[in-house]
Amino acid sequence: MESTQKKANRLIQESSPYLLQHAYNPVEWYPWGEEALTKAKKENKPIIVSIGYSSCHWCHVMERESFENDQLAALMNQHYICIKVDREERPDIDQIYMDAIQVMGIQGGWPLNVFLTPDAKPFYGGTYFPPQQWQQVLVQVAKAYTEHKSQLEESAEKFVQAINQSELEKYGIGKIQHEYTAERLDEMFVKLSHQFDPQNGGINKAPKFPMPTIWNFLLRYYDVSGNENALDHAKLTLNKMAWGGIYDQIGGGFARYSVDGQWFAPHFEKMLYDNAQLVSLYADAYALTRDKEYEQVIGDTIKFLKREMMSEEGGFYSALDADSEGIEGRFYVWTYEELEEVFEEEDLRLICDYYNATEAGNWEHSFNILHRSTSKEAFAKKHQMTVTELDDKVRNWKTALLKIREMRIRPGLDDKILASWNGLMLKGLVDAYAATGHTKYLHLAKKNAHFIASKMMTPEGKLWHSYKNGKASIEPYLEDYAAVIQGFTALYQVCFDAVWLERSEKMVNYTLEHFFDREEEMFYFTQDAASTLIARKKEIFDNVIPSSNSMMATNLYFLGILLEREDLLNTSRNMLGKMNKMLEVEVQYLANWACLYTAQVTPTAEVAIAGDELIAFAQGIHQEFIPNKVVAGAYTPEEQASKIPLLHHRDAIDGKTTVYVCRNRSCLRPVHSLAEALRDIKGIKQ
Incomplete structure (x- = not known):
């Protein structure tokens, strides 16, 4: 009697939940690597690279319709070398082939299916294909490769040249312009405001993504300008998101996006990176407005993350599927x-x-x-x-x-732990603690930070991108360093344990050595020792996650002040200076750069606290919305002063907790009360 048990393909050896979902497809999938690429060259076969992620609804649909179809799988196996990629594990590969199909004039998205020559150069592609169309494409591409190979190779070479064009060159980004004025900020806001949805908040289009960085910019712009229109639209957006179906009204946490323009019907998957950034956003909004509903959103979202997405070791998992019981959103909806x-x-x-x-x-x-x-x-x-x-x-x-x-069948969990998204989550927890003063958030932040440092980081400051089943793996990307540096730097400024600042500095030094392009003064997405792909890209534009370059520019700026390192400050200013002209054109996709711009318009407050009431004073300062500041602190003169320049010669005077405030290397007189400190930090004159 024949066994009906499905045979596993090579993906069975992988740890990615997305790849394991395809491990029993009749398609002879390979993971990305030398084995598949060598086989393609040896057999002179084109490659299908199929890219997706575990909580992608249409990825599941195409798997069910096409990759589990024996007839279609036979066609794929006969004519192609088939490679499956988890875009969350390999954003570098995804970035290259997403660029490729956009160069071809095709709208990007996932699943992403691209046809490559044996040397991994793209010549055709698309996103979701219905099974009948997929069959036609498989046959036609195989025929074209056999009969018109040289033309396809020529076309592929042109696509590779286009992909390899520098982002700075492509968008005319080059000349450094160091001019940061309140007037230009006003112009940026006015241009951005033309895209607002005045009824529902957010940007006036559907589907609607949360895009937290845009609303972060509005809060920071309001802090500089006092423009109530900016604050009003930010509040409208936060209120409408918190009231909408995109927010899980029962369990807390946000879905990835709303399919309509009213935040009503979500695409039900929940991503760590969205919720991490939205915790930060609502924390900033709460610090500014003291709106209790924002505090409730912060609390319920963190409860959800701790309950459903946090490992016992302290890392946060990546995503929850949209589907359960074969129905999109079934876990969340009610009859x-x-x-x-x-x-x-x-x-x-x-x-x-x-x-x-x-x-x-x-x-x-x-x-x-x-x-x-x-x-x-x-x-x-x-x-x-x-x-x-x-x-x-x-x-x-x-x-x-x-x-x-809780008794329902749960959506699938993508239980890989990514350094980049955990860095965003760490920052969210720190921001939640800073705004609310609730120490439970600080405890979670420290647990998460210790997990990253002990499980995903070497003593020399090198990160790993992914962690699963007790093992860290995959060479790191710039986004890993950018997000973790941001999280560690924020953690130092609320707990004043200098180890987090030391680790941030080690990671900054590592990125400057292994990622930085000194000629263009921007960072590559991949490090110099990474495996060679057909292109090495730079991530410039902010999207649902801020670009790794804008995060790094921000890190370098605030760390440069904390550590008194002119090299970091100069690099940050030059990076922002290169983007300055582009900010006049399009703020929506440069919102994190615009946030950094706001920090250049008014002087950054340098705050040093010394004395027994250090934490209480720091809490009082952090609970105010003052985004343009750095804070350092020590209980005793000997404790940390030698490691942190901002604390040099900053002792508690007469045994009283003392706050020192400086701006532009000009210091005000030391003060002993929180009210006086806040007055000086905010620039309020006596």
Whole structure:
């Protein structure tokens, strides 16, 4: 009797959850590496490189329709060498071939399927292909490769030349312009504001992505300019996201994007990088406004991350799938009957009104996506109750529904741990602690930081990109260093353990040695010792995650001040100076560069604290929204002063905790009260 057990392909040896999902496809998949590339050359076969990630809905669809289809798999195996890539493990490969299809004039996205010559040069590609179309493409490309090989190779060579063009050259970025004015910031905001959605917040298009860096810029621009329009749109965006279906009203945390323009129907996967940055964003907004709803979003999102995405060792996993039980969003949506089983009539009526649930369902297949359409104050007034009474009810509703939801079949978890996204999460936890003062967030931040330092970092300051099953692997990318440096630097400034600053400096030195292009004064995405691909790219433009170069420029600036290193400051200023002209044209995709720009318009406050009440003073300073500052501290003159220049000769005077504030290398007189310190930091004159 024949066995019906599926045969594993080479992906069974991999650790990536996405690759393992394809390990029993009839396609003879290879991971990216020498074995596959050598075989392609030896057999003179074109390569299919198929790129996706574990929580990508259409990646799963194409797998089910095409890669699990024996007939289509046979075609792929016969004519091609087939390589599967997890874009989260290998963003360098994804970046190159995404650029390639965009050069071909094709809209990018995932799954990304690109046809390559045996020497890995792209000549055709696309994203999702329905099975019938995929079959036609497989046959036609194989025929073209056999009959018109030289023309395809010539075409591929041209694509490679286009891909290898420097980003700075491609966009005319070259001349350094050191001019940073409030007037130019105003112009940037006005141009950006033309793209706002005045009703729903965010950018006026669908689908709607959170894009936290844009709203970070608005908060920082408001801090410099006092322009209420910037603050109003940032608040509108944060409110609408927090009320929308994109936010998990019961369990906390944000989905990757909303398919509509109202933040209503999410694409239900949850990514670590989104939630990490959104915790930072809501923390900044809370520090500025003291809006209790923002504090609630911070708390519920961190609870979700700790509950569902944190390993026992202290690292955070990458993503949760959109689908469960074969249905997109099933884990998160509710039928009216399900709500009816849980709540008595009065509560049922209230919860349905609060979350816009109906008997027929407000979404497809009679399901309800729970979402809000008004503030707590307005809802409480409508139902003649206090906000406190409403909060109690909402808390009980969430507890009851979360208990039921925990019994459902869970979405798939991508349990690889990435250094870059954990660096973003570390920064989010530090920002949450800084804004709220809740020490539980600081404990989580320290646990995460110790995990990164002990499991994903060498004593010399080298990182690894990925960690799974007790093993760190994959050569690091610039985004790993940029995000972890940012997280460690932020952690130092709230706990004042100098080890985090020392590690940041080691990593900065490593990146300058192994990633920096001194001719163009920007960092490559891959280090000099990385395996050779057909191109070595520089990441310049900010997207759902800030570009690694904009993060590094920001790191160099603030670390340069903390460590009094002119080389770091000069490099940062030159990097921003190169982007200065582009900021006049398009802020939406340069928002993190624009955040750094705001720090050049007014002097950065250099704050040194010495004495027994160091932490209490620091907490008081951090709970105010003062983004353009660095903070250093020590309990005793001997403790850390020799390691941190900002603390040299900064002792507690007369045994009292003392705060020293300087700007532009000009120092104010030392003060002994938090109120005086805040006055000096904010630049308020006596």
